[in-house]
Amino acid sequence: MMNKFDKAKNLKIAYIGGGSRGWAWKLMSDLAKEEMLSGELCLYDIDYEAAKQNEIVWSKVEEHPECKAKWNCKAVKTLKEALINADFVIISILPGTFDEMDSDVHLPEKYGIYQSVGDTMGPGGIVRALRTLPMFEEIAQSVKENCPDAWVINYTNPMSLCLKALYMTFPEIKAWGCCHEVFGTQKLLSRALSIIEGIEEVPFKDIKVNVVGVNHFTWLTEAYYKDIDLFPVYEKFCEKYSDCGYELKDEDSWLNKFFDTHELVKMDLFKRFGYIAAAGDRHLAEFCPGYWYIDSPERVEKWGFALTPVSWRKENRDDLIEESKRLVSGQQKFEIKETGEEGVRQIKAILGLGDFTTNINIPNQGQIPNLPIGAIVETNAYLTSGTLKPVFAGNIPEKILPLVSRVVAEQEVVARAVKERNLEIAFDAFIGDPLVTISQEKARELFDQMIENTKEYLKDYGV
Amino acid sequence: MMNKFDKAKNLKIAYIGGGSRGWAWKLMSDLAKEEMLSGELCLYDIDYEAAKQNEIVWSKVEEHPECKAKWNCKAVKTLKEALINADFVIISILPGTFDEMDSDVHLPEKYGIYQSVGDTMGPGGIVRALRTLPMFEEIAQSVKENCPDAWVINYTNPMSLCLKALYMTFPEIKAWGCCHEVFGTQKLLSRALSIIEGIEEVPFKDIKVNVVGVNHFTWLTEAYYKDIDLFPVYEKFCEKYSDCGYELKDEDSWLNKFFDTHELVKMDLFKRFGYIAAAGDRHLAEFCPGYWYIDSPERVEKWGFALTPVSWRKENRDDLIEESKRLVSGQQKFEIKETGEEGVRQIKAILGLGDFTTNINIPNQGQIPNLPIGAIVETNAYLTSGTLKPVFAGNIPEKILPLVSRVVAEQEVVARAVKERNLEIAFDAFIGDPLVTISQEKARELFDQMIENTKEYLKDYGV
């Protein structure tokens, strides 16, 4: 870390997964707009060529007339090169390929188990964790050796478990996880404010919320705009829309039909429990017992959300590869835009360039008293000079606790399975997951096939 | 409480549910053998005639040549008469009638939900709790007013929730719950010791165990006989019997075909999790996801246990009524026997007439660090002069925690529903129970019918 105020000029940011065509470009867009920061941006990716392409993309960004920043951006060949003396580390990787994800998400369908995302919990999330967490152990180990004081920001899923692996490997790591799902709910509340109260165009960050829960299964226990309590506003909104649904049309949206949602799950959960579920319906549905929202395509349709097929992700990836080529060749101009992501703002806050409070994922230190210490939870945190501290969030509401405590306990089992490279322990979690609504024999069969399909990334487990 | 050593002679025991023909007779049998205690035994029952019959039964007991005890036993007409200045209170009641229990247990079968007991958790347990807990609130209130220092022993199910209601109503109450399910597992371990190691006839109380969990879903994390670790012994036992099952033939058994068990669930859980599940299979199965052991009569048969029909309970009750008449008339002689219950021994321990350590149900004060403070848990406790203190039991093992933490959280929701007399909150618990493997709509329909069927006991809920 720098120890002189004016060295925000000599920052080193390491980007793990630096060949990414989604998050990396967003970061570049955000860095381009920021004149207070400069230094070195190291891109590391197991696909070195992809990182190299992004090195060139950045050179194009710097040529952009709106670019206010200067960074020495370079692709590097080893994790160590990226991390050595880094001040900040950003992790955004794809564990395995979309073929593995295909197995994670779609193989369970043969057993009547449907997953809308399949990257967090449920059969897909658990198997994904098995191949992802060892990579995070490796990163944490390398951070420990090469930049123990660096601040580490993760964007990779399964978010909670990735953070868990970082902290289990290197307990002193200064890592947190960022996720924009809560922002979507803040936007929905802004719309509700417009529709119900006639207060227009409130920026989502002005919707003040108290967040409790785990990533992708977060809940708001308080929500305000100025001194307006948004709970009664949202209640009226739900009365109006909980039959037919509401579609949030976001001009900046990257959503399409495979990401469709009508907020019906979210509104159903509010009506049942009285608290605002604060993630996309595709995520929320995966944390509830399967037969609530997701045990058949028909039920999914009824609840107005989509099962995102991995085939779409593959197509999208191919489109992005083409776009990358065009950016590199100069055929397409890099667009500097509002990304809605907060990574750069968070970096600035840590550097003393603007305090703020936002929701992040870190180990529970007591911010949620009725979840275990050490569980990875999502709450607000206060970011300021040299530190990030959780804001006390309060208990998970009693009625929701059965759902949330189960998740946290299951994640600990998966984390243990990875730590011990023990598939039997992983199966203990698998068979207890509420999406696995099948007999023990069938569950075993499915699990074994999912492991077999992704075995290239599971060698450590003796597969 | 007495404050003179020699007043163990003037004890007052209040028996709530004193018309009972099961537990009350066992208590009489145990008291009859005990010459160190004497005093007044007050029988209170909403069925006063039944209590009156038992008053006469005790008079017959005293005529028995083996009876060493002298008690002034009398039926009383009000709860207050029973409780006023009582030293010990025993609660063993049937909440509602077997008709309500019939609905609890068998109506869900129409929706494909099977329950082997139906009195603890699951649809039946939850609805049973709704009508039982208000009675416990009333008892706790009356204890507070009439005998605040009395020791209160509960035998009624749902055990954990009954205790919860007592403590929520009168936090200073000195109450605990007794259950013999763990004893059954100690007996099984004694058999394993015989079969595997050739050590014969070890009394079950000499099998020393560390108990963690909640009533009917208890686990042993340690088990010893002398200095022999019983885990490897039990492992060998499971290797031998986990295919075809093992039947514990207990000569004193009150079990019959409706209570059949082959310990296959217990052994399956041991093989999966590495800890000894310590309750009958009929109970254990109800705490696991429905599709593991109990989602069809076929699966239940495969796992070698029985679904106890309420019709059996009705027949059994009729038999006991006949037996009661014979005892009262003198046609049948009361048999003083070994009951295997510990109530009298516990009373003696509290009176300073012999310390011991056994498993009981009380609020968590930290004896299980990874369950919430205040949750009703089952662990060992040390009973001695003037006190009962939990023995530190340690954490619920990580792999089992997802199953157990869910139970505890669900019980809190049910307790809240009762406290607020709010059926919607009860439904929140109902729909999240892992036995309720049906859609929200069907669950609603089932719940409403179960409430309708038992509404006579649910008037407080605005039904």
Added chain:
Amino acid sequence: MMNKFDKAKNLKIAYIGGGSRGWAWKLMSDLAKEEMLSGELCLYDIDYEAAKQNEIVWSKVEEHPECKAKWNCKAVKTLKEALINADFVIISILPGTFDEMDSDVHLPEKYGIYQSVGDTMGPGGIVRALRTLPMFEEIAQSVKENCPDAWVINYTNPMSLCLKALYMTFPEIKAWGCCHEVFGTQKLLSRALSIIEGIEEVPFKDIKVNVVGVNHFTWLTEAYYKDIDLFPVYEKFCEKYSDCGYELKDEDSWLNKFFDTHELVKMDLFKRFGYIAAAGDRHLAEFCPGYWYIDSPERVEKWGFALTPVSWRKENRDDLIEESKRLVSGQQKFEIKETGEEGVRQIKAILGLGDFTTNINIPNQGQIPNLPIGAIVETNAYLTSGTLKPVFAGNIPEKILPLVSRVVAEQEVVARAVKERNLEIAFDAFIGDPLVTISQEKARELFDQMIENTKEYLKDYGV
């Protein structure tokens, strides 16, 4: 509380101790500058005339050309009138008179016990608490009845114990305590930054600190300006000044020779423990064993701080009474100035008019894990729309914990003594206080005299 955004216009603020000539005038000054707030300002004081004078003072404030605010300010005769439907309550009272304080502070000197302030802990603080806390019980009870949702800000000492009494009486109260002692240390760090690093004129609020401890015995475990770690800066500062001391000349200072300090205690504590003690030396000295800094006037002089005599407070009060008369008569013009207090900014934050994070006193909910839950602690808190939440502050450093845990435990004893109106319990705290470096007999004699001297305010205790 208002439930419409535009009703910041109809606020009701109740000021308990509204005849005050210090804090009340500061509040008026701060309100005068604030155009976003308006409504009713109710002044309640047991000295109704003093409140009435302040009502007039406010009318003069509104005539001031720089006054941007409009408030209906009125003195009221009962606590209930002040509190009914209040949105915010400010408490700033003098418990008893300066005659009682004279006994608190100076009688112990006859026994060789010296106190620099005498209002927090030590003999004076304990006896002060005995007469103050019953008043806070009464206020809390009235808040519960008249404005249970109001936000309550306390400025009265003993701060921690006053808050404790509020929460013991009405656990749902939304109260916190404000104290500017930490600001003084932030100012000192700003000076250190100038002297050691040559970075000039940094406003104290830009010195970002992590606060842990109890009021008047607070510690900084982190301190930054931008990305500069201030610990090494302060270390150099201490090297330079810990022999001869440093005097912070604050032009706005209300300090004089009776408040003198050379920061020698603060620097000594830093050198010993490695963390920055963050209150005035006069307060810090009172929390340490008496023989460290304060067991004789000579030692006090050596450590460069002053014992503030109550005679000064009396004179100062007389001056203020004169000033009040001049303000009321118009002879003197009210000066609208920078007060350095944060009350108005905090009110605005709660109303959604600007988030911020600052140090406040509230019950520990886990923000300091190694102090008991419920103890009144001082840490940062995040204030935003509709809520105030502690920021996780971390443990009291191990080396300081013996000193701090003692304070917290002692305060619990004093709070109990008040709750039970039991002087014997108060004496338990008294005799264990580290300033009471005398024999049990002498301590008893002193305590009894201090009680006798202040008995007019201790009638509830059976004096």
Added chain:
Amino acid sequence: MMNKFDKAKNLKIAYIGGGSRGWAWKLMSDLAKEEMLSGELCLYDIDYEAAKQNEIVWSKVEEHPECKAKWNCKAVKTLKEALINADFVIISILPGTFDEMDSDVHLPEKYGIYQSVGDTMGPGGIVRALRTLPMFEEIAQSVKENCPDAWVINYTNPMSLCLKALYMTFPEIKAWGCCHEVFGTQKLLSRALSIIEGIEEVPFKDIKVNVVGVNHFTWLTEAYYKDIDLFPVYEKFCEKYSDCGYELKDEDSWLNKFFDTHELVKMDLFKRFGYIAAAGDRHLAEFCPGYWYIDSPERVEKWGFALTPVSWRKENRDDLIEESKRLVSGQQKFEIKETGEEGVRQIKAILGLGDFTTNINIPNQGQIPNLPIGAIVETNAYLTSGTLKPVFAGNIPEKILPLVSRVVAEQEVVARAVKERNLEIAFDAFIGDPLVTISQEKARELFDQMIENTKEYLKDYGV
């Protein structure tokens, strides 16, 4: 550990400090009476000759007609030889010589600081800890390597800190500490029962007590004989004797004029706090502020207890050396007697040869909720086959907590000082100790001299 029931025959007990002439002989006496145990008894001592003498002493014991046991007793030359494959380890060592202890206890007297024992806390206890704990680190490390499953019983002072060092070095160690101080208070209660109630000759183990606190500063929060609450009995006893004191004449006593006590401190603490302080007055006085009981020889005399001079210990040692010679030569016959110690009974309990509950010292796992997890506390524990588990003891009473929490916090600082071999941290504890009622300068001077006097054992600290 043995894994066959009948191998209680092949136990290995390692005795560290095996040349001891006090505890070792007591152990021999207890072993001699016990026919259920046999095996190997390894004596290790840095004074090998002393261990060798004791090897011979045991051979004499075995010749005793009342000896029922057979042990292969031998002195060994290395710690490793003693520990390898041990089942039980007993630690009873003298850290340094009595010359060091002379400095610990008597040098502070020159500064007006008196210590009645000087081996637990206070200046003497802290310096003793500095030289003792490194030895315990070495033992723990060796246990980890040579007998990680062994049960370790410590008798050495400072008890709590010795245990702390064992657990800090090897967290999985199965160690506890035994101390007979509580027994003395149980004996006193037995006398009170006789004097006040006329119930004669109650064995002290039949006085059932709930113990909370730290070693040598333990408190009884409950005490019963049968169903007689002993608190009112003790209250009457104190009324009778708290003026003139009571002398417990114990025929088996090893006490003499240097250990005199009249229980006046104990009764004073009871009258003040309402709970029964349960250690000898000489220990209790050292935990309270110095000016309560011990700041001058006159005050000590007034309170009726003695300051034990180290010269007595030296003489006593010389006597024991002579006695040892006589035993070895056969000139004196070894006397098998009732020692009042519980070590052998505890060993038997762990081996499944008789459960019981007694007070021991182990890390807090929640048995005392208001002390920190991990602090070494003294409470009851349940010893049974293969395990020792704390019995939930409840909170330290609020009024006593300021005294006890201070001790625990101070011990953590001393433990840290040792772990980091850092005398400055040790001085932080030293200067905060309530016996150190002198200025910082004097305290520094005293500390430095005490270190200098014992430097031979403090080389690791860079002295």
